[in-house]
Amino acid sequence: xxxxxxNSNQPEIDLEEDEIIQDWSTVSxxxxxxxxLSIPKRGEKDYEPDNTNTQEILLYxxxxxxxxxxxxxxxxxxxxxxxxxxxxxxRHVGWIPHAKGNFVQTMGETDKEGTLWLHYFEFLYLAERxxxxxxxxxxxxxxxxxxxxxxxxxxxxQKEMDDFAIYGYLKRLGFIVxxxxxxxxxxxxxxxxxxxxxxSHCINILQNITSxxxxxxxxxxxxxxxxxxxxxxxxxxxxPQIYMxxxxxxxxxxxxNSVKELHHDYQFHSGNIESSxxxxxxxxxxxxxxxxxxxxxxxxxxxxIVTYNKxxxxxxxxxxxxxxxxxxxxxxxxxFLMDPANSEFWNRNTYINDIQRQKILDDIDNNPRxxxxxPKKDTNIPENSTNKKQKPKRELPPHIQQLKRLKNGYRxxxxxxxxxxxxxxxxxxxxxxxxxxxWYVPPADGQKKPVNNRKRSQKNKTKT
Amino acid sequence: xxxxxxxxxxxxxxxxxxxxxxxxxxxxxxISWAYWLYSYITSYNxxxxxxxxxxxxxxxxxxxxxxxxxxxxxxxDRGFFGTGQLSRSxxxxxxxxxxxxxxxxxxxxxxxxxxxxxxxxxxxxxxFKKQREIVEExxxxxxxxxxxxxxxxxxILEQERDKLRKFKDDQASLHIMDQDEDITEQENKRLxxxxxxxxxxxxxxxxxxxxxxxxxxxxxxxxxxxxxxxSPVDFISKCCLTDISRYSEDLHTLLIQYAAYHHYRSHGxxxxxxxxxxxxxxxxxxxxxxxxxxxCIMVLDSNCSKPxxxxxxxxxxxxxxxxxxxxxxxxxxxxxxxxxxxxxxxQLTKVFNSFKVGEVIYRRWVAGRNRD
Numbered sequence: 001x002x003x004x005x006x007n008s009n010q011p012e013i014d015l016e017e018d019e020i021i022q023d024w025s026t027v028s029x030x031x032x033x034x035x036x037l038s039i040p041k042r043g044e045k046d047y048e049p050d051n052t053n054t055q056e057i058l059l060y061x062x063x064x065x066x067x068x069x070x071x072x073x074x075x076x077x078x079x080x081x082x083x084x085x086x087x088x089x090x091r092h093v094g095w096i097p098h099a100k101g102n103f104v105q106t107m108g109e110t111d112k113e114g115t116l117w118l119h120y121f122e123f124l125y126l127a128e129r130x131x132x133x134x135x136x137x138x139x140x141x142x143x144x145x146x147x148x149x150x151x152x153x154x155x156x157x158q159k160e161m162d163d164f165a166i167y168g169y170l171k172r173l174g175f176i177v178x179x180x181x182x183x184x185x186x187x188x189x190x191x192x193x194x195x196x197x198x199x200s201h202c203i204n205i206l207q208n209i210t211s212x213x214x215x216x217x218x219x220x221x222x223x224x225x226x227x228x229x230x231x232x233x234x235x236x237x238x239x240p241q242i243y244m245x246x247x248x249x250x251x252x253x254x255x256x257n258s259v260k261e262l263h264h265d266y267q268f269h270s271g272n273i274e275s276s277x278x279x280x281x282x283x284x285x286x287x288x289x290x291x292x293x294x295x296x297x298x299x300x301x302x303x304x305i306v307t308y309n310k311x312x313x314x315x316x317x318x319x320x321x322x323x324x325x326x327x328x329x330x331x332x333x334x335x336f337l338m339d340p341a342n343s344e345f346w347n348r349n350t351y352i353n354d355i356q357r358q359k360i361l362d363d364i365d366n367n368p369r370x371x372x373x374x375p376k377k378d379t380n381i382p383e384n385s386t387n388k389k390q391k392p393k394r395e396l397p398p399h400i401q402q403l404k405r406l407k408n409g410y411r412x413x414x415x416x417x418x419x420x421x422x423x424x425x426x427x428x429x430x431x432x433x434x435x436x437x438x439w440y441v442p443p444a445d446g447q448k449k450p451v452n453n454r455k456r457s458q459k460n461k462t463k464t
Numbered sequence: 465x466x467x468x469x470x471x472x473x474x475x476x477x478x479x480x481x482x483x484x485x486x487x488x489x490x491x492x493x494x495i496s497w498a499y500w501l502y503s504y505i506t507s508y509n510x511x512x513x514x515x516x517x518x519x520x521x522x523x524x525x526x527x528x529x530x531x532x533x534x535x536x537x538x539x540x541d542r543g544f545f546g547t548g549q550l551s552r553s554x555x556x557x558x559x560x561x562x563x564x565x566x567x568x569x570x571x572x573x574x575x576x577x578x579x580x581x582x583x584x585x586x587x588x589x590x591x592f593k594k595q596r597e598i599v600e601e602x603x604x605x606x607x608x609x610x611x612x613x614x615x616x617x618x619x620i621l622e623q624e625r626d627k628l629r630k631f632k633d634d635q636a637s638l639h640i641m642d643q644d645e646d647i648t649e650q651e652n653k654r655l656x657x658x659x660x661x662x663x664x665x666x667x668x669x670x671x672x673x674x675x676x677x678x679x680x681x682x683x684x685x686x687x688x689x690x691x692x693x694x695s696p697v698d699f700i701s702k703c704c705l706t707d708i709s710r711y712s713e714d715l716h717t718l719l720i721q722y723a724a725y726h727h728y729r730s731h732g733x734x735x736x737x738x739x740x741x742x743x744x745x746x747x748x749x750x751x752x753x754x755x756x757x758x759x760c761i762m763v764l765d766s767n768c769s770k771p772x773x774x775x776x777x778x779x780x781x782x783x784x785x786x787x788x789x790x791x792x793x794x795x796x797x798x799x800x801x802x803x804x805x806x807x808x809x810x811q812l813t814k815v816f817n818s819f820k821v822g823e824v825i826y827r828r829w830v831a832g833r834n835r836d
Contacts, residue, residue: 052607173831231481231510231690238483242509246688247730249813250723253822288835303834310772317775320766320793320822403749403758407788409825417772425831426779431790431823439732440478440750 022073026065085123085132087146092156093184094123096132103131106176106293109185117184121164124151125171162309162418163283169423170305176287180304190285191351192300192331193266243439252434253324255410259337259349262411269328280318282329282413283307297360300333300350302340309418327411327430336410402436471753478732478750480542481509481689514693515539517682518674519702526703528682529674533558536675544734544751545685546675552579553736553752557673561662565669588635595631599624678737679703679718680725687812688726697810709808711800716765719803720794723819724763727792735761742781743789760787766795766822779826788825795820 085096099108099116103126108118118126127134127148134146155161170177236242256265285301287293306326309315318326333340340346350357396404412429484507490496515535520527530536530546536555539545548555560579603621662670677685679699687696704714725745728735734748736757743760760782764770775791782789796803798818806814 052604052610054607170831174835175831231508234509235504235507236481236483236509237486239478242479242481242483243730243732246726249688249730249816250727251817251820252727253820308772316769317772319769320764320795320824323824324822407758407825409823412825414829417776419772424776425829426776427825427827427829429825429827431825433728433731433733433790433823434821437732438749 022069024069027062027069029065083132084135084143085118085126086135086137086143087123087151087154089136089154091184092120092154094118094120094132094134101131106178106295109183109188110295111185119179119184120154120160121167121179124148124164125168127151128168158309158312159307163307165418165421166305166307166416166423167284170284170286174289176290176293177305178285178298178301180282180285187353188296189351189353190298190300190331191354192334192349193263194351194356195354238441240437240439240441243437247434247437253432254435255430255432257336257410257432262334262337265328279322280306280308280315280326282326283416285332286414297352297357297364299343299346299357300331302333303414304330304332305414305416307416307418311419323428323430326413326428330411330413332413334411336405336408402438406431406433406436474541475751475753477542478734479689480539480545480685480691481511482542484509511691515685515691517677517692517694519694519699521702526679528677528679530677531671531674533671536673539675539677539685544736544748545681546677547737548673549676550673552582554578555673555675558669558671562669592628592632592635596628599628680722683722684726684729688730696812697807700807700812709804711804716796719815720765720796720819721763723794723816724761724792724821726816727821728761741785741787742778744792746787756786758787760785760789761792762789763792763794766793768793775826776828779828783828788827791824791826793822793824795822 083096083099083101085094087094095118096108096116098114099110104110104116107122107126108116110116123132123134126132127146128151134151136144136146138144155164167177234245236245256262282304284305284307285298286303286305287299288302308317333346337349338345344358347358347361348356352360409429409431412427415426415428417424417426484504486503486507487499488496489500515530515538516532518527518529518531520529529549530539536546536548540548540554544554546555547553548557550557551560556579603617603624606620607617662672664670682692682694682699683696686692686694686699700715700718703718704712721744725735728745728747734751735745736748736752738744738746738760740746741760744763745761746757747759747761748757749755760778762778779789796818797820803815803818806812
């Protein structure tokens with residue numbers, strides 16, 4: 001509860017801080033809709049020397065405006081607003097006795113005494129931004145100020161440094177980023193799967209039996225299909241029939257695509273998720289910028305990030321098996337199940353320390369001590385109602401939906417690649433072409449073609 | 465747009481093996497029943513004559529060619545198999561050349577080949593770029609003289625842009641009329657020279673083009689849909705140079721390539737070589753005349769791990785071409801010895817049955833564009 005109380009006090013403090021607003025008006029004059037009057041944006045290609053000083057003058061003016069503005073700004077920290085943070089070397093974490101500032105809402109963990117504990121990457125990030133002033137506290141209580149250079153020397157290994165760079169990059173863009181593991185004070189297990197899922201084994205056995213049965217059936221069937229004379233004695237009356245006889249030859253990995261299948265897949269594999277230092281693991285949970293983020297009871301993240309350094313020799317790009325392990329250990333808002341904005345669905349399918357998030361939220365709402373917090377809840381209500389307004393979306397035609405499924409895939413994670421300080425991302429998602437059929441059905445000569453009844457296959461309608 | 469209509473007729477069958485063409489059945493009419501039954505019994509799916517392929521080997525490369533004009537057309541129209549050696553992909557060389565000769569002698573041409581449309585478009589593009597350069601030069605000149613306020617410059621720029629836009633529109637409308645102009649004196653001379661090489665004694669045009677099949681297409685057309693006059697097992701051993709007594713790297717690659725090819729083909733995709741986009745295959749939903757391919761496929765062994773640059777390079781190329789990159793991992797479920805044994809006994813079904821396909825989509829992700 002302590003951090004909630006803190007949050008409610010937050011706005012007043014912020015106001016005071018924000019009173020000293022930097023005056024950017026002179027600089028903003030240079031952002032103009034007209035490309036000739038404004039300085040070219042970074043990365044714009046239409047910019048080359050033309051032997052005139054037009055561009056030079058423009059750049060000079062913009063630069064001058066920026067320098068002039070900065071010269072008049074207030075430098076340093078006002079003592080009253082200074083946030084002192086301390087580094088604990090043994091535990092490699094930072095702590096702030098009385099944290100104040102916007103960052104408290106999304107960063108670190110607050111204990112019962114109101115102390116904010118920070119992961120090292122969070123500590124360094126805040127120090128770098130000038131939000132906190134880092135200190136080293138000696139045993140006899142002397143505070144030694146730390147420089148950024150000092151802080152960088154505390155990195156334990158290359159990976160930690162890479163992770164920090166990736167963290168900082170996303171953070172500066174406004175994302176909410178938290179580490180997926182090693183919590184500092186409390187274990188807050190955020191999961192899509194309730195722990196009861198990983199118990200039963202009967203279904204596994206059943207599934208094994210059916211899969212063996214399927215396999216023998218298929219091999220028997222294929223023996224008949226792929227013989228030289230097969231098409232002389234078989235009678236196929238439609239192209240889909242021919243396709244369906246062909247597509248049993250190569251088996252494929254099905255991607256789980258519903259809540260049930262995901263739970264099933266989870267319990268099937270929960271035993272054998274092994275991890276070693278060599279294999280890649282999910283490092284960060286990432287949420288899109290969200291003013292109503294609840295640090296203590298977060299929603300499932302929007303993305304999950306695996307960090308990877310391309311230049312470390314013993315770190316290989318994941319093989320298919322590694323990728324599957326990663327897919328199985330994912331825990332985010334699987335956006336192929338439901339629109340991430342549907343908070344009702346996600347609250348029901350989010351478990352925090354094995355308790356449904358919906359239940360936690362209900363408990364908070366029903367707690368008489370929180371009655372005074374009703375206005376806070378109000379901020380949630382309009383959000384929900386707008387969701388409902390948006391809901392009646394246009395249903396897309398089946399072949400477009402299918403193409404979307406194929407293009408987006410199912411479970412996915414972001415691979416953050418570090419290459420000598422340059423961060424780039426790629427999205428890696430599980431795809432399933434085997435469950436979709438796209439064959440063209442020629443216009444019927446008289447009779448209707450049978451619609452195949454396989455679960456997820458959509459009859460293709462390329463011709464409209 | 466009369467072309468669309470003819471396309472639906474021309475590409476009616478998605479595979480070279482047709483379903484039975486049965487007459488319409490009227491429930492209340494017993495004669496139609498009898499006729500239907502008769503048709504059902506007498507017709508069959510298989511081709512009456514198998515298509516002949518020539519297989520030649522040059523050093524390490526194998527050439528699989530279909531030379532007969534009708535067969536080439538048959539394979540292209542039903543599933544878009546193979547590539548014309550002298551055309552872009554559809555074997556159109558014969559038609560093109562015939563038309564060219566006709567038009568050079570008659571002075572008029574009937575219709576335009578796709579290759580010529582592209583050529584014309586490129587020409588127009590070059591012309592447009594020239595015009596644009598002139599405009600830019602003009603503006604720069606004004607700027608150098610120095611008596612131009614930014615506001616004036618904007619105005620002039622806007623005027624010139626309008627002119628350019630109009631120029632482009634005019635070009636587009638001229639599109640059809642422009643077609644004959646590029647047959648110049650020189651072109652005519654070249655044609656005359658060519659003529660001697662490609663006509664027989666009776667002045668008939670020789671077909672110099674053949675349809676080249678990929679090895680995987682050949683396996684598909686001899687094993688899954690047996691319409692070629694070769695044995696798939698012999699072909700596989702021929703492909704791998706060494707006999708199939710050893711499980712070589714070549715053999716493995718061929719097998720996983722085929723497993724992936726068959727996987728996509730059998731789910732209805734039109735699979736063609738993706739070499740233009742640096743990938744193994746590209747997937748068309750129906751075929752090249754209908755829409756652009758949406759997917760690039762890279763076939764990999766499931767234990768494969770390449771350097772990161774490899775992935776990013778391909779993803780970048782596919783991304784620029786507006787295609788989704790799919791990494792298709794093929795897993796071998798049986799031992800090498802087992803597969804070799806089946807191959808030697810000619811049990812290809814069992815061989816391919818022991819491969820399993822898993823897919824992963826790889827896409828560049830930009831943080832700034834995914835914030836909300």
